[in-house]
Amino acid sequence: MLLVAVIIVYPILYTVWMSLQEWFASSLAAPQFVGLANYHKIALADARFREAVGRTVYFTVVAVGAETLLGLAMALLFNREFWGRGLLRTLAILPMVATPTAIALVFVMMYHPSLGVANYLLSVVGLSPWRWTYSSQTALYALALVDVWQWTPLIMLIALAGLASLPREPYEAAHIDGASTLRAFWHITLPLLRPALVVAVLFRAIDALKTFDIIFVMTQGGPANASETINILLFNQAFSYFNMGYASSMAVALFAVVMGASLILIKVRRATTW
Amino acid sequence: MVKDGRHAWLSTAGFYGLAGLFMLPTVFVFYWMITLSLKPQVEATAYPPSFVRFSVTAAGYREVFTKYPFFLYTWNSLVVAAGSTALGLAVGLPAAYSIARWRQQRLAVIILVARIIPGIAYLIPWYIFFRRLRMVDTYGALILTHLIVSLPIIIWVMISFFEDVPAEMEDAALIDGCSYWSAFWRIALPLVKPGVVATAILSFVFSWNNFLFSVILAGRSTRTLPIAVYTMISYEEINWGTLAAAATLITLPVLLVALVAQRHIVSGLTFGAVKQ
Numbered sequence: 001m002l003l004v005a006v007i008i009v010y011p012i013l014y015t016v017w018m019s020l021q022e023w024f025a026s027s028l029a030a031p032q033f034v035g036l037a038n039y040h041k042i043a044l045a046d047a048r049f050r051e052a053v054g055r056t057v058y059f060t061v062v063a064v065g066a067e068t069l070l071g072l073a074m075a076l077l078f079n080r081e082f083w084g085r086g087l088l089r090t091l092a093i094l095p096m097v098a099t100p101t102a103i104a105l106v107f108v109m110m111y112h113p114s115l116g117v118a119n120y121l122l123s124v125v126g127l128s129p130w131r132w133t134y135s136s137q138t139a140l141y142a143l144a145l146v147d148v149w150q151w152t153p154l155i156m157l158i159a160l161a162g163l164a165s166l167p168r169e170p171y172e173a174a175h176i177d178g179a180s181t182l183r184a185f186w187h188i189t190l191p192l193l194r195p196a197l198v199v200a201v202l203f204r205a206i207d208a209l210k211t212f213d214i215i216f217v218m219t220q221g222g223p224a225n226a227s228e229t230i231n232i233l234l235f236n237q238a239f240s241y242f243n244m245g246y247a248s249s250m251a252v253a254l255f256a257v258v259m260g261a262s263l264i265l266i267k268v269r270r271a272t273t274w
Numbered sequence: 275m276v277k278d279g280r281h282a283w284l285s286t287a288g289f290y291g292l293a294g295l296f297m298l299p300t301v302f303v304f305y306w307m308i309t310l311s312l313k314p315q316v317e318a319t320a321y322p323p324s325f326v327r328f329s330v331t332a333a334g335y336r337e338v339f340t341k342y343p344f345f346l347y348t349w350n351s352l353v354v355a356a357g358s359t360a361l362g363l364a365v366g367l368p369a370a371y372s373i374a375r376w377r378q379q380r381l382a383v384i385i386l387v388a389r390i391i392p393g394i395a396y397l398i399p400w401y402i403f404f405r406r407l408r409m410v411d412t413y414g415a416l417i418l419t420h421l422i423v424s425l426p427i428i429i430w431v432m433i434s435f436f437e438d439v440p441a442e443m444e445d446a447a448l449i450d451g452c453s454y455w456s457a458f459w460r461i462a463l464p465l466v467k468p469g470v471v472a473t474a475i476l477s478f479v480f481s482w483n484n485f486l487f488s489v490i491l492a493g494r495s496t497r498t499l500p501i502a503v504y505t506m507i508s509y510e511e512i513n514w515g516t517l518a519a520a521a522t523l524i525t526l527p528v529l530l531v532a533l534v535a536q537r538h539i540v541s542g543l544t545f546g547a548v549k550q
Contacts, residue, residue: 004385010399011400014403091297157540210393210394238401258391
């Protein structure tokens with residue numbers, strides 16, 4: 001048990017300690033204690049970090065928002081007995097376990113501006129081509145789309161499980177009172193489903209804030225930093241510039257962002273269980 | 275009656291139409307990956323692309339294995355994933371058991387926090403640590419670091435399995451003079467065997483897929499598959515067929531393995547929020 005705690009807790013304490021130092025792992029100079037200077041810098045002086053925070057949050061809101069709407073819609077559609085239910089679940093699981101690096105690679109080829117199948121499909125339905133990850137205006141959305149492709153099924157599966165556990169009585173009562181299906185959905189299904197949905201959003205938000213693989217593989221934060229999230233920025237600080245102290249303070253800040261988002265969502269969940 | 279029947283038929287058709295529309299992107303990306311991997315270079319980059327009619331070649335796969343040490347990468351991935359899963363089970367099963375039996379909430383919270391903390395916050399201390407020990411580019415470093423992926427999943431999923439084992443059975447064994455350890459080993463563990471298999475598969479998959487830790491801590495001789503593919507992208511002139519073949523080779527084993535454990539995958543992915 002102690003071992004588990006050591007494996008999990010010790011590195012974190014070390015990171016926090018490191019974030020109070022100035023140290024370049026590439027130089028021979030020893031770490032120097034600088035107190036909260038690194039935090040002062042990321043909070044006030046580093047515009048690039050601030051932009052990265054905004055981008056990380058924006059990416060998460062866009063991706064998880066789309067996943068929630070789509071996943072909920074799919075769960076409502078599939079919440080019935082039908083031939084092929086098992087196949088549906090199997091298909092839903094595949095994107096979630098697929099190796100992100102491999103998926104990113106496939107999307108890189110699909111997103112190619114002149115040869116990619118994505119633009120071909122757009123042209124088939126009469127839309128003008130996009131530049132996907134190759135333009136600073138669309139890169140973040142193109143990356144969010146990969147996340148949506150991979151993780152919408154998770155929200156769908158959690159919502160489906162939530163729907164399956166709903167009681168029947170309120171619907172019968174609503175039916176007798178002459179409520180429309182839409183009203184029943186809005187006033188019965190949605191409130192009852194909210195705890196399950198919040199859990200789903202919580203898990204997705206935690207992971208979306210930490211997204212690394214697909215961004216690093218597909219754009220490396222580019223073009224022109226347009227998709228540089230906290231994770232990417234801090235990875236480069238740590239392992240391109242070996243600015244360990246500064247990177248550690250960013251890691252702690254990223255943890256704070258993720259933790260903050262989780263706490264907010266947990267609070268929302270508490271507020272809705274009556 | 276006839277009208278009703280037709281209506282039902284139409285709504286069924288509408289349902290399957292919608293269902294197909296929703297699931298199409300999921301299927302298409304995999305379909306595209308596999309067909310690209312089988313296309314000769316000219317057709318892989320042809321525009322407009324061909325969806326069903328194309329000539330099939332194994333050139334992409336041949337190139338993956340002849341131009342790159344792909345067998346080595348696959349072996350590395352196997353060693354690291356199997357190693358971290360085995361170690362994760364060895365540490366995680368007793369931990370999950372004791373959390374379930376003696377309600378060690380504090381340990382449970384630590385596990386939860388480990389799930390929330392960004393992996394990169396671990397990578398920095400590990401990098402410094404393993405560099406000092408000259409363990410960068412060793413299996414040991416990779417296996418130890420991948421524990422941070424596998425341990426939380428193993429422990430968290432196994433807690434609920436152990437909780438389902440009636441405590442009376444172990445109590446009876448303890449009264450008969452069994453030690454705690456053998457009560458765990460001989461009674462609880464055999465009862466949760468299906469769970470162990472499922473979590474082992476899950477943890478294997480996540481270790482196999484891991485990119486962040488390996489990209490820093492793996493070197494020339496221990497490079498795992500995701501890193502190998504990443505380095506392939508940087509050669510601009512590479513064949514799309516070859517890239518797609520590499521992508522297929524990495525992800526297909528995981529997909530197949532996941533299908534076996536699909537009942538427990540959702541529970542693992544949601545950290546036990548959904549039990550199926």
